[in-house]
Amino acid sequence: MRFLIIICLFFQVLTTSAFGQAYQYHTVTAGETVYSISKKYDISQETLLKLNPEAKEGLQVNAKLVIPMSLEQSENAVKKAVSFNSHKVQKKETLYSLSKEYGVSVEDIKKYNKQLYSKELQNGETIQIPVFVVDESTPEKVIIAEKKERPTPGKVIIEERNPEVTNSKPSAQILKTREHIIIPKETKYGIARKYGMTLKELEDLNPKVGVLQPGMMIKVGTNVLNQPVVITDDAFEFYEVQPQETMYSLTRRFQVAEDSLVALNPALKDGLKWGMILKVPTKDSKGNKLEDVAGLGEKPMPTSELTKMDLSKNLKNFEPKNLVLMLPYNLSKIKNDSVSNAKESIQKDRVLRLSLDFYSGALMAIDRAKELGISTNLRVYDTQNNSGKVSQTIAANNFSNVDAVIGPLYQATSEEAASSLVNLNVPVISPITNRELKALPNLYQSRPSDDMLREAMIVFLQSNSQGKNVIIVADGASSAIKAKLVSAIPGARILNPQSNNITESSLASVIDKSRENWVILESENIALLGSATSALNRLARNNRITLFTTYKNSTFESDAVTNEHLGELSFHFPSEYKEFDETVTDSFVEAYKNKYGYIPNKYTVRGYDLTLDVLLRLAAMGSIEESVKANIITEYVENKFLYKPKSNGGFYNDAIYIMQLNKDLTLSVAK
Structure with missing residues (x-):
């Protein structure tokens, strides 16, 4: 109806008072066909395909089909209920929670509150909950837990990433030291870079040293790199990597390709680490000053901390x-x-x-x-x-x-x-x-873009995973994102599934009962997502487990992955929009x-x-x-x-x- 109203606004010629037909939605389940659905609702296949032309190409599980409702169907449906309970919807109540509370299906509630086929449950509205006679012969739809075949256990390779070494903070202790004499134009950034240290490590070794002066002697580490400590070209500057940053964000920030950044900083071949001192450009490819990096030594402000303006x-x-x-x-x-x-x-x-x-x-x-x-x-x-x-x-x-x-x-x-x-x-x-x-x-x-969504989730994980037991589950097709995650969270443990399956025992072997477990699941394979989320849901009964992905692909909407499991795991994913409350x-x-x-x-x-x-x-x-x-x-x-x-x-x-x-x-x- 609303589309015709909108066309009226566009053309000023169409009328909006033409349709009296009521409709409902049908969610396609596994095994259903156009024929079976048309029989179920007592309509012709031609009518079903006319209202849902995409069904001509085949039915997709979880797809929603438009189904016409006749007045006779509605009246017959009402006769099946013995009585009704009036319920005023409270804050945060859902159709699912009400179905559990009253022991009826979500479809039963919608059937007697037809506005719920076209709109969501509203806080404060009063709806009718049907009460049925307990009769096994009743044709009312009941919810039956789908029996799923137990997946054949496959091999799982457990790859330890040294859980003692995490990205929660840079090491604040240098056991072996040597002395370094300051030369003109040297900075703390350059010295830290030369000796493979973070700025904090350098300052912790020299707590009483303020402004550097030529001839001053300071303590440094013994891991001397073949890198200059002085930058004489104003086209470059030293920069300290912050906790939430990744290679992607740095290339955006300094407007430089990733391979060029690695060429300037060979140590990046071993991965990006919080506290690293990098040599970065101060000008773009046209020689213009990069205004957004004027304060190179300062921590970049995360998006979440920027000022929102009305x-x-x-x-x-x-x-x-x-x-x-x-x-x-x-x-x-x-x-x-x-x-x-x-x-x-x-x-x-x-x-x-x-x-x-x-x-x-x-x-x-x-x-x-x-x-x-x-x-x-x-x-x-x-x-x-x-x-x-x-x-x-x-x-x-x-x-x-x-x-x-x-x-x-x-x-x-x-x-x-x-x-x-x-x-x-x-x-x-x-x-x-x-x-x-x-x-x-x-x-x-x-x-x-999808890449930006992934990057935002990586930054979120890197910034908030300190003290968590991070586990990365990624299949072969997700090797690129897996590499980025490992670089961002070097202390994470890796589970490499084989035969597109993850068993409960393999996950249990890397779960830490003493702290929060953050599991990052990267795959588009239905079997892997199904086995992983089911196993994690069972383990979550006795462990603190939160599930993440850097990109919520359509496989997460398949029958193999239930929303109830994802809800129990407090599933986190990046999105360009939020659903309004x-x-x-x-x-x-x-x-x-x-x-x-x-x-x-x-x-x-x-x-x-x-x-x-x-x-x-x-x-x-x-x-x-x-x-x-x-x-x-x-x-x-x-x-x-x-x-x-x-x-x-x-x-x-x-x-x-x-x-x-x-x-x-x-x-x-x-x-």
């Missing part, structure tokens, strides 16, 4: 904002169709549904900005998901006074828009794609529900968050580029934004959430 309280420029929205509607195909054909077109076209979701959120953001005194001149163009159409649209219209372009959605069309507008210096904000975009000076990637009143969510009758999905919320952020940056800072220079984090309903310049041109969003799945299967931001 731009709505810092508005200065109230001139109307000229905004262009470029999305792949492809609406020319349905503009003159009947309402029923329009509905069918929407159901078949996932890109159109996504575009309309995003567009509806953007409209709500424009309304919110108007409430703050910011008016918007909005122009909307249909890109038809075609790069040629994008360039034609830009060539045929005047973009000289445009403040920002949001869209197009995907990589090729975003790059084409930025390339076509680069001479006008019009910022193009790519809203959805997480692929690495071309280095164009006016192109802003608002969604972090439905227990907390939010003006956007409430306004959207009142307008469309639905809770907004993540694409709608992204449309709102991104559009509002762009408008507020323009009103508070004057331009998108000036807002980037301010180095601020902005945060809205589900998304946050911290744009940083790429070394070769363009900007990327470096704001990432570390999420955790709680035991009640709710999500929260990890602390």
